[in-house]
Amino acid sequence: MVRLADLKSGQRFLDVGTGTGGIALEALRRDSNIKVTAVDFTLKMIQVARQGKDGDKISWLQADGQNLPFKEVSFDVVTSGYLIRNVSDPVQAFREQTRVTAPGGKVICLDTAPPPDNFLKPFILLYLKIMIPFLGRLVAGDKNAYDYLQESTRAFKSPEELQKIMTDAGLEKVSHKRLMFGTQVVLKGSRPRDKQA
Ligand SMILES: C[S@@+](CC[C@H](N)C(=O)[O-])C[C@H]1O[C@@H](n2cnc3c(N)ncnc32)[C@H](O)[C@@H]1O
Structure with a gap:
C-alpha cells in the first residue's frame, strides 16, 4: 500500500x-x-x-x-x-x-x-470460520474479537x-x-x- x-x-x-x-x-x-x-x-x-x-x-x-x-x-x-x-x-x-x-x-x-466466487471460496470461508477464531484464541486469547473479524469480512x-x-x-x-x-x-x-x- x-x-x-x-x-x-x-x-x-x-x-x-x-x-x-x-x-x-x-x-x-x-x-x-x-x-x-x-x-x-x-x-x-x-x-x-x-x-x-x-x-x-x-x-x-x-x-x-x-x-x-x-x-x-x-x-x-x-x-x-x-x-x-x-x-x-x-x-x-x-x-x-x-x-x-x-x-x-x-x-x-x-x-x-468478501471472497470472490471461484473454486477457492469454500476453502477461504472455512479458513475464516475455523482458523481465524482459533488463531485469535491462541495468539491474542480473545476468540470473540476474531469471530467478529471473520463475520464482518464475509459481510x-x-x-x-x-x-x-x-x-x-x-x-x-x-x-x-x-x-x-x-x-x-x-x-x-x-x-x-x-x-x-
Ligand atoms: C482495524 S484497526 C486498523 C489499524 C491500522 N490502520 C492497521 O492497518 O493496522 C482500525 C482502527 O481504526 C480506528 N477507528 C475506527 N473508527 C475511527 C474513526 N471514526 N476515526 C478514527 N479512527 C477510527 C480504531 O481505533 C482502530 O485503531
Missing part, C-alpha cells in the same frame, strides 16, 4: 485510523524526508504507535476520521487501513479524506473483501461497492486490486484537479 502511494521527498502524508501506526511508520521508513501525520480516535492505539521506531518524527493526533481537524488541501497522499469497515458513514469518511487532499493527490484504502462491501463509495465521495480514476486470494483489497483514487471539496 505504501509502495502504491509512490511518495516523493517533501510530500505530506496522512494515515487515518492509524491504529498502532504500521502504515505511517512504514511510510517514514521508506522516505525520511516526508512529513507524516497519523490520526486515530483511540488514544491507547496512538500511545502504542508513538513508541514505534522513529515514532517521535510523526505527528500523532486523536481525531475522528469522519471529521478531520485539518484545513482543505493539507496533504498529498491520504491512506487508511481497515478503517472503512469500522466507520458508520464510509462516504463521509472518504469525503473528509478528499477534502484534506491536494488536487491531483491520492487517497488509498486497504480493507478486507463487508465488495471492492466494486467500495469503488462506488469513493467515487460518490468526490474522487476520480478510482481503481482496485485484490490481494491474498482476493480476501484483501487496495483501492486508489485521486482528488480531481479542478474540484473544490
